Amino acid sequence: MSKIPVYILSGFLGSGKTTLLKNLLHICSEKNINPAVLMNEIGKTDTDGESISGMLKNSHIEKVLDGCMCCNKKSEVTECLLTLLSRKPDVLFIELTGVADPEEVVDSITEPDLLHLLHLEKVVTIVDAENILSYHNVFESDRDLVRTTKKQINVADYLIVNKTDLVSEGKKKKVEKLLRKENALSPIIFTTFSAVDINDIFFSKSSSVMRLNMKRSDKIPNEKRTSFSRIKSISLPLTTQTTTKQIEKFLKRWKSHLLRAKGYLHIKEGTYSMQCVMNRVNWEPSTFKGEYYLVMIGVNLDTNEIKQDWERTFMEPIYTEN
Ligand SMILES: Nc1nc2c(ncn2[C@@H]2O[C@H](COP(=O)(O)OP(=O)(O)OP(=O)(O)O)[C@@H](O)[C@H]2O)c(=O)[nH]1
Secondary structure, three states: OEEEEEEEEEEEOOHHHHHHHHHHHHHHHOOOEEEEEEEEOOOOOOHHHHHHHOOOHHHEEEEOOOOOOOOOHHHHHHHHHHHHOOOOOOOEEEEEEOOHHHHHHHHHOOHHHHHOEEEEEEEEEEEEOOHHHHHHHOOOHHHHHHHHHHHHHOOOOOOEEEHHOOOOOOHHHHHHHHHHOOOOOOEEEEOOOOOOOOOHHHHOOOOOHHHHHHHHHOOOOOOOOOOOEEEEEEEEEOOEEHHHHHHHHHHHHHHHEEEEEEEEEEEEEEEEEEEEEEEEEEEOOOOOOOEEEEEEEEOOOOHHHHHHHHHHHOOOOOOOOO
16 A cells, blocks of 8 residues: 655744645645645634635544644644545645644654554745744743744755745845755745745655654654743634724734734624734635634733733724724
């Protein structure tokens, strides 16, 4: 029986992993390739899964929520993978959380129960050209997080520098230099909205197994690792109508700890998907039909304080004309 090729999509919060996954699923649909997807979210709420599910046969997606596949959710991964592999997809994509260490995930997918069913084709790491150079300042005191972002670059077989529409040529060069410091060998491509060439991802030569084995032998045995030591997430339900301005004002109040926010919100103009990466906020009309919410992810978020602030701000209908 031929083994199913697996692609791991890694990269920090908001770098463009889900955007890449959607592009890859479009390519699969055009080429009549039958994909399966394993997704992981740090929080209990599955914001991206909904839109991805719509692009797949129902049974071809599994989700690991409320934790990180590389740390406290390892045991669930084998079960989810066995379920997906039993459906005999042509290819399997695993989208990691933004704070996952891909090397740890490689360890869990190369255990004996799975090894005869799949083979790791590539670890693809996507970096956010706009923000990557400032991460080291943001995470100054969190060594685990700094180590994880470096590791994501270090173990990649293929590196994508995304969001090039938001940076100058000079900044692109600086990002490339940073990547080369951590990873001297793997190809680097530059993209906007994760628009990759199918040949680069699916047909270029893979060096993953060899390189990852090399890296693993460097590991300190029994080292206790967590990739997201101080990362916290909170999901906040919204039962009233609001405005983009009011939501952005709320996010600004918690800006110093916030890395990422996303959700579906009911605003004056209708239902919108909101995506916030560091300081940048995007709003897009959405056909989402569920209950409205906002998820916030950040370093040492004071979840009790945030919850109280949210309830104070959005408990009563607060929509005003201006
Ligand atoms: N301007 C710009 N925005 C982008 C680009 N790529 C992605 N985005 C936006 O960045 C936001 C985050 O993209 P995602 O694909 O959700 O990022 P992610 O890595 O999956 O995020 P997490 O799952 O939270 O880690 C979304 O609003 C995207 O539309 C790009 O090249 N340029």
